[in-house]
Amino acid sequence: MSNHDLTCKHKMARQNGIVQPLLTDLYQITMAYAYWKSGKVNDVAVFDLFFRNNPFQGEFTIFAGLEECLKFLQNFHYSDSDIEYLMQTLPGNIEPEFFAYLKDLTCKDIKLSAIEEGSVVFPRVPLLRVEGPLIIAQLLETTLLTLVNFASLMATNAARYRMVAGKNVSLLEFGLRRAQGPDGGLSASKYAYIGGFDGTSNVLAGKMFNIPVKGTHAHSFVTSFSTLDDIHSVILRHAETQEPCNLLDLATEWRNRVSSVIDISPEEASDGELAALISYAIAFPTGFLALVDTYDVKRSGLLNFCAVALALNDCGYRAVGIRIDSGDLAYLSVLARETFEQIAEAFKLPWFSKLTIVASNDINEDTILSLNEQGHKIDCFGIGTHLVTCQRQPALGCVYKLVEINGQPRIKLSQDVGKVTIPGHKEAYRLFGADGHALIDLLQRSSEPAPGVGQKVLCRHPFQESKRAYVIPSKVEHLYKVYWKDGRVCIQPKPLLEVRERVQSSLRTLRQDIKRNLNPTPYKVAVSDDLYNFIHDLWLQNAPIGELS
Ligand SMILES: Nc1ncnc2c1ncn2[C@@H]1O[C@H](COP(=O)(O)OP(=O)(O)OP(=O)(O)O)[C@@H](O)[C@H]1O
Ligand SMILES: O=P(O)(O)OC[C@H]1O[C@H](OP(=O)(O)OP(=O)(O)O)[C@H](O)[C@@H]1O
Numbered sequence: 086m087s088n089h090d091l092t093c094k095h096k097m098a099r100q101n102g103i104v105q106p107l108l109t110d111l112y113q114i115t116m117a118y119a120y121w122k123s124g125k126v127n128d129v130a131v132f133d134l135f136f137r138n139n140p141f142q143g144e145f146t147i148f149a150g151l152e153e154c155l156k157f158l159q160n161f162h163y164s165d166s167d168i169e170y171l172m173q174t175l176p177g178n179i180e181p182e183f184f185a186y187l188k189d190l191t192c193k194d195i196k197l198s199a200i201e202e203g204s205v206v207f208p209r210v211p212l213l214r215v216e217g218p219l220i221i222a223q224l225l226e227t228t229l230l231t232l233v234n235f236a237s238l239m240a241t242n243a244a245r246y247r248m249v250a251g252k253n254v255s256l257l258e259f260g261l262r263r264a265q266g267p268d269g270g271l272s273a274s275k276y277a278y279i280g281g282f283d284g285t286s287n288v289l290a291g292k293m294f295n296i297p298v299k300g301t302h303a304h305s306f307v308t309s310f311s312t313l314d315d316i317h318s319v320i321l322r323h324a325e326t327q328e329p330c331n332l333l334d335l336a337t338e339w340r341n342r343v344s345s346v347i348d349i350s351p352e353e354a355s356d357g358e359l360a361a362l363i364s365y366a367i368a369f370p371t372g373f374l375a376l377v378d379t380y381d382v383k384r385s386g387l388l389n390f391c392a393v394a395l396a397l398n399d400c401g402y403r404a405v406g407i408r409i410d411s412g413d414l415a416y417l418s419v420l421a422r423e424t425f426e427q428i429a430e431a432f433k434l435p436w437f438s439k440l441t442i443v444a445s446n447d448i449n450e451d452t453i454l455s456l457n458e459q460g461h462k463i464d465c466f467g468i469g470t471h472l473v474t475c476q477r478q479p480a481l482g483c484v485y486k487l488v489e490i491n492g493q494p495r496i497k498l499s500q501d502v503g504k505v506t507i508p509g510h511k512e513a514y515r516l517f518g519a520d521g522h523a524l525i526d527l528l529q530r531s532s533e534p535a536p537g538v539g540q541k542v543l544c545r546h547p548f549q550e551s552k553r554a555y556v557i558p559s560k561v562e563h564l565y566k567v568y569w570k571d572g573r574v575c576i577q578p579k580p581l582l583e584v585r586e587r588v589q590s591s592l593r594t595l596r597q598d599i600k601r602n603l604n605p606t607p608y609k610v611a612v613s614d615d616l617y618n619f620i621h622d623l624w625l626q627n628a629p630i631g632e633l634s
């Protein structure tokens with residue numbers, strides 16, 4: 086296991102090169118031309134980016150991806166080859182002046198307001214508000230969505246794993262091999278860390294984002310050894326005296342002694358496995374964490390591991406622990422802990438009882454909950470597939486909707502009331518109760534005064550007339566800050582470690598019933614009375630009156 090230096094100074098790391106203006110849907114560029122052709126170059130728009138439902142049958146979401154959005158705005162520029170490609174690809178009738186216009190486009194006239202990255206967020210409350218020239222704001226849609234959707238889904242997924250695992254268990258992300266391609270894997274590692282994982286096996290993610298990189302070894306390392314003769318060198322120098330120690334002799338002797346303590350015959354244990362573990366211990370005497378389930382955890386892996394760990398102890402080194410990657414993880418972790426306790430007792434080595442037990446193999450939220458009920462003795466979960474592919478819900482449905490143009494509100498109607506957009510330039514506030522918990526998120530028109538502490542505010546359900554409540558907040562948090570304006574980043578994004586801490590502090594403001602795994606209570610999102618009337622007046626103005634025949 087290796088630890089990464091966390092004290093490294095934060096800098097806005099370079100963006101994955103794939104994030105560029107052409108990483109968008111064709112229709113954004115064709116619309117840009119049609120806007121341009123129809124004289125909308127000076128139109129000013131407001132777009133909201135929001136989601137409609139929390140993922141994973143939960144009642145909260147973690148907002149992530151903001152830092153990457155800022156880097157995208159900062160670097161937004163069509164290169165010569167981009168323009169050349171568009172000229173070849175778009176229909177031949179497109180006027181050359183449009184390409185000249187695209188060539189000079191930047192995000193200098195865009196203003197981006199956002200909720201702080203790592204915050205808990207809720208349906209319908211915009212995460213980003215993008216204001217500026219219609220054409221440019223429109224061109225940003227797909228890329229901003231792709232940067233926020235998976236990031237927030239992953240961070241939420243990871244935060245849920247952290248909640249069920251509890252704070253005393255380590256969580257490692259092992260998903261790169263199973264992720265949705267290289268970019269999915271890289272993003273998964275970054276946002277798993279933000280959501281509360283402690284490290285990743287993904288080395289590039291470690292380098293790019295300054296995330297601790299950790300790992301053990303695979304079954305192939307064990308199966309590549311067949312007999313004790315496969316050991317290349319049996320010598321390890323003592324940690325202090327530098328005297329050469331024969332680790333094979335020591336481990337063989339210890340295997341006999343351990344076998345009588347735990348009542349497992351050394352004949353049953355695999356010599357190939359012992360050879361592999363000795364070789365691994367010689368390579369990593371200070372980081373000996375061995376996979377013990379290649380043949381049989383009880384009859385071979387544990388015995389061989391204890392033998393090598395005790396041999397290492399004779400050479401002045403302490404082993405780290407084991408990983409179990411198959412079988413009944415509750416039963417095997419309890420068995421391993423009992424074995425370590427027996428050895429600690431028999432050979433007067435109290436630290437042996439505290440050796441780390443890592444478990445992996447298709448683990449998900451439900452597995453962890455079940456293992457908790459069974460009283461497992463696992464210190465660390467290594468989690469891949471379910472975490473990084475977000476198998477339980479593979480997409481967060483963030484959308485990007487026009488809510489105002491040239492100062493005029495816009496509404497998108499739908500048969501499905503939940504899909505009707507909330508029009509106009511709005512502010513969002515989080516109102517807290519006397520016990521410090523967040524009570525409700527309130528959307529208001531930007532022209533309204535902010536709700537005041539100790540003042541009674543009428544909070545209304547955006548679409549159900551009879552659902553309303555008075556709230557007297559003991560604290561009011563304005564959710565938006567301007568992150569990008571006049572062509573520059575106004576608030577530097579926080580280092581990853583601080584965003585990771587923000588996730589936990591933000592989650593602490595939620596009542597437990599909102600966070601529980603089974604049938605959580607919904608958190609309320611409301612609109613002011615003013616905004617309620619504004620929505621419904623606009624709705625009536627825009628909804629066609631049908632004719633019955
Ligand atoms: N005690 C337990 N309670 C609940 N789920 C468990 C427990 N132990 C393991 N699991 C989960 O059960 C599944 C077992 O997977 P599977 O049936 O493939 O068995 P396996 O042990 O991997 O088999 P194999 O030896 O073939 O690799 C995994 O998803 C694992 O996380
Ligand atoms: O199970 P996940 O949550 O995706 O975690 C990652 C898995 O990747 C590794 O082996 P791999 O699955 O490649 O092979 P194995 O199952 O045969 O061990 C590891 O041993 C885990 O099992």
Ligand SMILES: O=C(O)c1cccnc1
Binds near residue numbers: 286300301408445
């Ligand atoms: O380091 C490990 O143990 C590891 C890394 C990736 C996938 N499975 C396990």
Ligand SMILES: [Mg+2]
Binds near residue numbers: 446447
């Ligand atoms: Mg596996």
